[in-house]
Amino acid sequence: MLPASANPEPYRIKMVEPIYLIPREDRELALLEAGLNVFNLHAEKVFIDLLTDSGTGAMSEGQWSAMFQGDESYAGSPSYHRLREAVRDVMGFPFVLPTHQGRAAENVLHSAMIKPGDVIPGNSHFDTTKAHIEYRKAHAIDCTIDECFEPEIEHPFKGNVDLEKLDRSVEEHGVDKIPFVLITVTNNSGGGQPVSLENINAVADYCESKGLRLMIDCARFAENAWFIKHREEAHRHRPIEDIIHDIFRRATGCTMSAKKDAIVNIGGFIALRDEEIYEQCCTYNILFEGYLTYGGMSGRDMEALAVGLQEGTNESYLAARIGQVRRFGDALTDAGIPIVRPPGGHAIYLDAKKFLPHIDQEQFPAQALVCELYLEAGVRAVEIGTVLADRDPDNGNNRPPKLELMRLTIPRRVYTDNHFAYVRDALVNLYERRDKIRGLKFTYEPPILRHFRARFDWIR
Numbered sequence: 001m002l003p004a005s006a007n008p009e010p011y012r013i014k015m016v017e018p019i020y021l022i023p024r025e026d027r028e029l030a031l032l033e034a035g036l037n038v039f040n041l042h043a044e045k046v047f048i049d050l051l052t053d054s055g056t057g058a059m060s061e062g063q064w065s066a067m068f069q070g071d072e073s074y075a076g077s078p079s080y081h082r083l084r085e086a087v088r089d090v091m092g093f094p095f096v097l098p099t100h101q102g103r104a105a106e107n108v109l110h111s112a113m114i115k116p117g118d119v120i121p122g123n124s125h126f127d128t129t130k131a132h133i134e135y136r137k138a139h140a141i142d143c144t145i146d147e148c149f150e151p152e153i154e155h156p157f158k159g160n161v162d163l164e165k166l167d168r169s170v171e172e173h174g175v176d177k178i179p180f181v182l183i184t185v186t187n188n189s190g191g192g193q194p195v196s197l198e199n200i201n202a203v204a205d206y207c208e209s210k211g212l213r214l215m216i217d218c219a220r221f222a223e224n225a226w227f228i229k230h231r232e233e234a235h236r237h238r239p240i241e242d243i244i245h246d247i248f249r250r251a252t253g254c255t256m257s258a259k260k261d262a263i264v265n266i267g268g269f270i271a272l273r274d275e276e277i278y279e280q281c282c283t284y285n286i287l288f289e290g291y292l293t294y295g296g297m298s299g300r301d302m303e304a305l306a307v308g309l310q311e312g313t314n315e316s317y318l319a320a321r322i323g324q325v326r327r328f329g330d331a332l333t334d335a336g337i338p339i340v341r342p343p344g345g346h347a348i349y350l351d352a353k354k355f356l357p358h359i360d361q362e363q364f365p366a367q368a369l370v371c372e373l374y375l376e377a378g379v380r381a382v383e384i385g386t387v388l389a390d391r392d393p394d395n396g397n398n399r400p401p402k403l404e405l406m407r408l409t410i411p412r413r414v415y416t417d418n419h420f421a422y423v424r425d426a427l428v429n430l431y432e433r434r435d436k437i438r439g440l441k442f443t444y445e446p447p448i449l450r451h452f453r454a455r456f457d458w459i460r
């Protein structure tokens, strides 16, 4: 018998894209020019790019060849109908509106459903979701279980909603102020951690008892389904397709960033069970995105998305994908490097407070670590810490989050285990000389979403 841990990739490589490691002096120059902010780097100066898993996946021959069949009709494109069929088949929702990406789906849905003063409770909301809620003068309430915020606790479903916290926020604000409860799978802002089917069903029961709607932010629904199958005893022997249907069965609808689990470079959609909400969304989709049968996507992109939705839910693909992330995380743990445990579905998060205990959180330890990793090895990671958390709008102070993290995000079907062995070795080098790493200060700080455009210098 082969070891269960093998999970070899169910594909081989037909086309490759060269990458280069520029010399150390050139990396130093590039980082200085970028103001110590890796968002400002030219991507060709990056060797291994772990900035995000969004839109960075490798499409298959099936997706590329489907693109040739894209029908670019303004209305009634067969490419739209193929996308709608794929969504119906995989997720079970009858009504489908294409949008150009996930936040566009949020913009349309929220325009139809959210009023000023509303509250949207759920597990951790993704940044764009929260921004779209707050833009409408409504509030996102994080009801994730406490274990999510303890990096060392090995809990199988750290993305779960705490039913008591949910009930408290419903009691406090009243059902009239709650257009829907939102579950994000996997919980991206909470470390790519999954939500159990038991928890989804418990939230659905609760919503039914209160007459509330349930929506799913489903960017990584397939990865979440894989965790349910492998960590929830009751579902171990069920086909992944059935588990996916169960995730959505009791929800009113979902918003999808197809740049994640549908393995396309751009695209998204809203899928709904409720015709009335669909009708309301149609108006905003036409206003913001485009006519109902293309919504900001080209016909060929809808073709790639329809195929990617099927491929992204294939069980041996998911085993290889999640296996790669887990092997990388376990290799770091074995090397003594502090990460959020257990590894989630799409990224490994380094605990920067533990890695650099001598750097105060106000001196951005996770951002300092991102810079050092680039200098060391040409690897681009991203800060999920004090810089990203921005200032408190009320008093103008930094609001250092509980977890100060550096995220190493794994694109789909792009890098091999060898690339990750290289990244691990680079991190081991950094860990050995960690007490020489210095903190940072701003030289330029934009007023909002500062992490994208801020510039820094080392504290001398």
Ligand SMILES: *Cc1c(COP(=O)(O)O)cnc(C)c1O
Pocket (backbone or CB within 6 Å): 054, 101, 102, 103, 104, 126, 128, 129, 184, 185, 188, 217, 218, 219, 220, 256, 257, 258, 259, 260, 267, 268
């Ligand atoms: C990426 C993401 C979004 C936003 O989607 P975009 O395609 O980047 O606009 C929303 N929710 C979650 C959970 C995401 O991961």
